[in-house]
Amino acid sequence: MMIYVWAYIVGGLICVIGQLMFDVVKLTPGHTMSTLVVAGAIVDGLGWYEPLVEFAGAGATVPITSFGNALVHGALTELFETGWIGVISGIFKLTSAGISAAIIFSFLAALFVRPKG
């Protein structure tokens, strides 16, 4: 039960950090997003993201920081299994589901609506 509460709190705090980068530091949406991705990557490189996922579940896996975590995680896993070439091949192994989902759902959406912003 507590994991739901922590998911809510941790996920919310990551979003608060993003909002502060937006409103206080005045970063653009693009800068905010990529900074959070890089932050997630660094945190995983230090080995702290996995414990955070165990502690807060979706609170840590849903925000964009999780993407940075997945990139580094995939690279490191493959590094240990297949050697240095794994750093390159592993990056998209863990993230491929997310990237493919984005492409497929965008395609499905574009079949029905025509974006014209």
Add this chain to the structure above:
Amino acid sequence: MLTGQQTWKFQREPRIISTATIVGPDEAKGPLGNSFDKCYDALEIEEKTWEKAERRLLNEATQLALSKKNLTPNDLQVYVGGDLLNQIVTNNFVARELKIPYLGVFGACSTSMESLAIVAQLVSSGAVKKGMAGASSHNCTVEKQFRYPTEYGAQKPPTAQYTVTGAGAAVVSLEGEGPAIEAATIGRVIDLGITDPFNMGGAMAPAAVDTIIAHLNDMNRSPKDYDLIVTGDLASVGHPIAIDLLKKEQVPIQSTHFDDCGLMIYNTKEQLVQAGGSGAGCSAVVTYGHLVDELNKGHLRRILVVATGALLSPITYQQGDSIPCIAHAVALKGKGVE
């Protein structure tokens, strides 16, 4: 005739003999909804792209301004207009339909009064007999041009403004009935170093104040000589700043009614428009709709419209440059006012 350093005082006063205003759904729901000639109830304006939608607004506004007085484009010798899109395409394409001599102008949101001032000068000097001024903006074209596509759903802080969907056109002639154009004050570019494109009102306020003071000095007038001094679109952030700056310069602005087109066009408390309206269409539809009506009815006798513009491009603010701003003022007076 040049009066002072920045003001053209017209010896032969041209008149605004016809106007037309066409707006979108949010403007129709605002407090001035009844003063517009035509309101569309969807932002698409029955077109396939936002750019075509804006073009249609301006096209219909120019045609309606002419047809109200049974005029055709051939009765005009010049059309002066501008908008906020790259290469001012809306006006270029509308001028293609008009097939008359055309001067495209860009003064960001000050374009409305910039074009009116130029047409007034051309008519007064005899360069043309009749001319038309026009300006337009569309919420979805302009937000995309300067900030983000509306579908992207980017957050906007409360200091940001909401681009007006609307187009206004005015036919100017020495002969005919309508409010007289007494004088025009051409603004200087003022930049106090604000870099936030989500606070245009704050950036533009000093330019508005500079032009108001220049106008009053050149004309040897005080604010109380006007029933209304109205800024283009400073909205709820910039307008109070302008009041403070005017007080600091010891201009007795409290002796007249001092308002803002960006605040007048929406009910800013109930409509989701952040600080208020903006866009070249904002001051155009408020002036050519509501204010010209009030002058014609005699509710207002003499007014000063100070349209403000932020002269930035998306590239300049992304590179960290500050926002240069300008304001152009046009003094209008009702029938029988000396």
